[in-house]
Amino acid sequence: MxxxxxxxxxxxxxxxxxxxxxxxxxxxxxxxxxxxxxxxxxxxxxxxxxxxxxxxxxxxxxxxxxxxxxxxxxxxxxxxxxxxxxxxxxxxxxxxxxxxxxxxxxxxxxxxxxxxxxxxxxxxxxxxxxxxxxxxxxRNSEVRETQNVYKQISPDEFIYVSNFNFQSKTGFNFTMEKFKDNKLLYKIRASRITWNPEQKNYTLSSYFKRSIGPMGDQLEKAETKDLKLDFDIEDLTPAVYAAETMTLGELNKFIERETMRGSANxxxxxxxxxxxxxxxxxxxxxxxxxxxxxxxxxxxxxxxxxxxxxxxxxxxxxxxxxxxxxxxxxxxxxxxxxxxxxxxxxxxxxxxxxxxxx
Incomplete structure (x- = not known):
């Protein structure tokens, strides 16, 4: 030069x-x-x-x-x-x-x-x-930005929360449904679901599970229950927020997974x-x-x-x-x-x- x-x-x-x-x-x-x-x-x-x-x-x-x-x-x-x-x-x-x-x-x-x-x-x-x-x-009224999240997390599993709180990593009015051959196997409901980052699991409050069986339904209730569920906390967060916080490799894997799930985002x-x-x-x-x-x-x-x-x-x-x-x-x-x-x-x-x- x-x-x-x-x-x-x-x-x-x-x-x-x-x-x-x-x-x-x-x-x-x-x-x-x-x-x-x-x-x-x-x-x-x-x-x-x-x-x-x-x-x-x-x-x-x-x-x-x-x-x-x-x-x-x-x-x-x-x-x-x-x-x-x-x-x-x-x-x-x-x-x-x-x-x-x-x-x-x-x-x-x-x-x-x-x-x-x-x-x-x-x-x-x-x-x-x-x-x-x-x-x-x-403010609390501003935190719950994600509302009415309904996602298919696998070919036969669906989740729903009415809103999501970023501060506490908590979803409200949680529902999870599992199907097989277009028939409902079980349905889980909880008034609140909270992500535990250290244990890598979720805590469900007012837990209720109904399993559909040929000999009758089975009911399970608990005030709180810890479960490992097959979806990530990003599934409950806004699309842009989740994407902005990922590196390129993480984002490519996330897009591939969400494409398989048929995500609207x-x-x-x-x-x-x-x-x-x-x-x-x-x-x-x-x-x-x-x-x-x-x-x-x-x-x-x-x-x-x-x-x-x-x-x-x-x-x-x-x-x-x-x-x-x-x-x-x-x-x-x-x-x-x-x-x-x-x-x-x-x-x-x-x-x-x-x-x-x-």
């Missing part, structure tokens, strides 16, 4: 790092101002708060990754253009494609970083982020999976758009480039969120929904790049 490549690459990575260091503290301050009363009311330990904001930093940085990258490239490239550095570089005989090379190298480094975050760091941070939120920050799991790959690819697309838009010296200066950049960045995020939500709630293919923003903005990047070359 030549001196000019190192110069641009350092500006690329340096500006992006500065953007992260500027916006993350702002996000933390805003989050603290919203949650400080609840934290003090619940007397949350300082160690838990610090761990939460470490997870929040990773979670927040991953969420704002595309817009921060886009704005950082627009910012320092506009400065290069206003200082006529871009004109000087291109006038020396360097083609626009050659000028773009250090940007692509920088985009490659950041996309690898984003991929590492999405596959390893973000799932772990999501666990701590969501656990803290549901344990300390949600497959699209939500697939959206989370495909986004792990789409975000790193968006690094290259947004970099090319940002360079193409901001490499020309404009009469309005950096303000015009930033205005255009912010508009495009929020348009990208808007399409990403809208189509992701539609894929979860409708029949739109998740792969198309997740990649729609990259495809449409990829076409825009090609058009803008051709105009910039001229």
């Amino acid at each position: 030549k001196i000019i490549d190192w110069y641009i690459l350092k500006r690329y990575l340096g500006t992006f790092t500065v953007m992260l260091l500027l916006f993350i503290p702002i996000g933390i301050v805003v989050d603290v101002s919203e949650k400080i009363n609840r934290i003090l009311e619940n007397k949350v330990p300082l160690s838990s708060v610090l761990a939460y904001y470490l997870d929040f930093t990773i979670y927040f940085a991953n969420m704002l990754f595309p817009i921060l990258l886009f704005l950082s490239v627009i910012w320092f490239t506009s400065k290069l253009a206003n200082n006529t550095e871009v004109i000087a570089i291109l006038s020396s005989g360097i083609s626009f494609n050659r000028f773009l090379r250090p940007y692509i190298v920088g985009a490659t480094l950041i996309s690898l970083f984003a991929l590492l975050m999405g596959l390893i760091l973000v799932p772990k941070a999501s666990v701590g982020y969501n656990d803290f939120k549901y344990k300390y920050l949600k 497959i699209n939500a799991y697939l959206v989370v999976k495909y986004k792990k790959y789409s975000v790193p690819i968006s690094t290259f697309i947004l970099t090319i758009i940002a360079v193409s838009v901001s490499s020309m010296k404009r009469r309005g200066g950096m303000g015009v480039n930033l205005a255009v950049g912010i508009s495009l960045a929020f348009t990208y995020i808007f399409f990403d969120k809208i189509f992701g939500t539609l894929a979860e709630a409708s029949t739109i293919p998740p792969l198309f929904a997740v990649w729609f923003s990259n495809i449409s903005f990829g076409i825009l990047a090609i058009i803008l790049l051709r105009n910039a070359r001229r």
Whole structure:
């Protein structure tokens, strides 16, 4: 790499790092101002708060990754253009494609970083982020977010809970039915089912089991009963929450299992999976758009480039969120929904790049 490549690459990575260091503290301050009363009311330990904001930093940085990258490239490239550095570089005989090379190298480094975050760091941070939120920050009326969960956990087994409490890992009005040859073998009911992580089993309160037999039914009752049941706690949690807290390997196995069960939440799991790959690819697309838009010296200066950049960045995020939500709630293919923003903005990047070359 030549001196000019190192110069641009350092500006690329340096500006992006500065953007992260500027916006993350702002996000933390805003989050603290919203949650400080609840934290003090619940007397949350300082160690838990610090761990939460470490997870929040990773979670927040991953969420704002595309817009921060886009704005950082627009910012320092506009400065290069206003200082006529871009004109000087291109006038020396360097083609626009050659000028773009250090940007692509920088985009490659950041996309690898984003991929590492999405596959390893973000799932772990999501666990701590969501656990803290549901344990300390949600009121009882807000905690029970999962309602009327009905799932087929095997070809002949079905479970149901009316709602699920994240704080206590407890489901309410639990029912489990076992069939064979379309005939009911037994039915289990309980007013409450609680997951015991240490024992890897469930505690059922107001337990009642009715077994259907040829010579008559058998009834079994108990105030509480511990059982090992063939389903996981994720089966009682919201689709996106469960998917966000899994690594890629865990998510692939989970999707395969849920597909066999005929789960209605497959699209939500697939959206989370495909986004792990789409975000790193968006690094290259947004970099090319940002360079193409901001490499020309404009009469309005950096303000015009930033205005255009912010508009495009929020348009990208808007399409990403809208189509992701539609894929979860409708029949739109998740792969198309997740990649729609990259495809449409990829076409825009090609058009803008051709105009910039001229």
